[in-house]
Amino acid sequence: MKSVNTSIRQSFGATLFKLAKTNKNIYVVDADLKSSLYLSEFAKVFPKRFIEVGVAENNAASVAAGLAKTGKTVFLTSFSCFSPAINWAVIRQSICYNNSNVKIIGSHSGLMSGSLGATHQMLEDIALMQVLPNMEVFSPADAIETAKIVSAVSRSPKPSYIRLVRPDTPAFFPPKLSFTIGKSQILTKGNITLLFHGPIGHLAFNLSNTKENSLEIINCSSIKPLDSKTILKSIKKTGKLIVLEDHQKIGGLGQAVSSLLLENKLAPRFIHLAVDNQFGRSSKDYSKLYDHYGIGIKALKLAVKKLN
């Protein structure tokens, strides 16, 4: 199945711009990455609602929280290797402990950052964010779902983190499907449960659903709150589980699901495809990185074979 590549970042910028036209409470606090996050038009049309903080992510996080205190919905925009990586303790206190209406947008997550190398391939963001009380964590599958998630969080007063990626990625989220905070979507029915978050899911989605590759693909874009009901129901049925994510194994979706399984006395055959305790490295083509770190199409096919 061939799909069109679209930009998650562009979708974010365009969606926020559209929302800001009617929702005058939407503000952006940006740490010098406006063009990369497609916010130039927002800044031009709504200059008073676009606050440029410069390369100062700690200050940005507290400023965003203070601004939110005056009744605004604030989007804090940067790359995830800077925000929430540099400013984690500030997010913990200023945003989470103070329960501020701030939406943290972290682009350039995962090995997908490709040529930029290890410093910019943020593989620990989900771990950092899901551990914080009050924080909600989302990882959209593609540009279509990004628009839905950004709209949904703009209507919620809670702090949240949305994980974005650098390259254009295949559009595979069914446009008619809706996104609800705390719900995952079953994209295909099958004999092996496959959980994923983010654009890496297209690898599974593109595997033709044959007798050998019978996957029950579940999009876990709402990592926290996690849709434990849907996930457990599927695993109870299949008894086989693959978790696929462009993130560290430690602290990612796979670990969150593992504890869920143990708490519910489930022990499916389980393969977790994630980056295992390593830093990334440069490659113009991220699929080479996916293969190298064991989260690419080859590893996925092998995992399916093992579980069959």
Next chain:
Amino acid sequence: MALSTSDLKKLSWQLRADLLDMVYQNDGHLGGPLSSLDILNTIYFSDIFKFSKKSPKPTDDNFILSAGHLATALYVVLAHKLYFDKKKLATFSHFKSILEGHVSTTVPGVSYSSGSLGQGLSFAAGLALGNLLDKKNKFTLCLTSDGEHQEGQTWEAAMFASKYKLKNLINIVDHNKYQIDGSLEDIMPLDDLAQKYISFGWTVKEVDGHDYKKLLKIFQISKLSNYPTCIIAHTTFAKGVSFAHFDYKYHDLKNLDPTLYQLAKNEISKHLN
């Protein structure tokens, strides 16, 4: 009715007495809270800024305590403001008390929970910017400690406030020259703090942080600035308890010797009559 200078002075000793009791009974910070008390007293009990009696109102000016360990001082002030029952001071840091060990929004009148240093000025700047954009005629006051100026984020905030011309932002630095492990001079000197803020584009005023007449005047002037204002209040560490003056070990108390407590209490009581 605003309190006169002599009334404020008188009240400050009652506040000190209550603070000492609270910290003696429950342990907690002492040196910084005592040095910053006259500043807080001026903010809340003069009529320069708007802080409603009995319960805080949305139209009040904003106060942000960046140095969350000064909570004991703020709690005593807010109790005297009648924002909550003064009896609750005895429950400081107890399980299920509203009075958390570091400043918390669980206390009526507190709008920012803090404890990790260096973040409050940024939060205050965001708040001030929001009010400015909404054309709200409100001041945002922030109380920082001198020690927390070693945190880089404070200077990120200083840059930011200057860029956005936050004339409604007033940062008061409780410059008592001590921090948890010693003097600032030994740990990490701030050198010329005033010059630093001036070079960041702020209006800077220096004042004796225990002189009510001067504090009142400085606060009045700071409302007229076209730039963010930094008031460097030179204070005495543990002001009012002579044996603890200039002794960093009294940054916080744990099991204070009863005879020392009595000594401190007697010294404060002298001012109450």
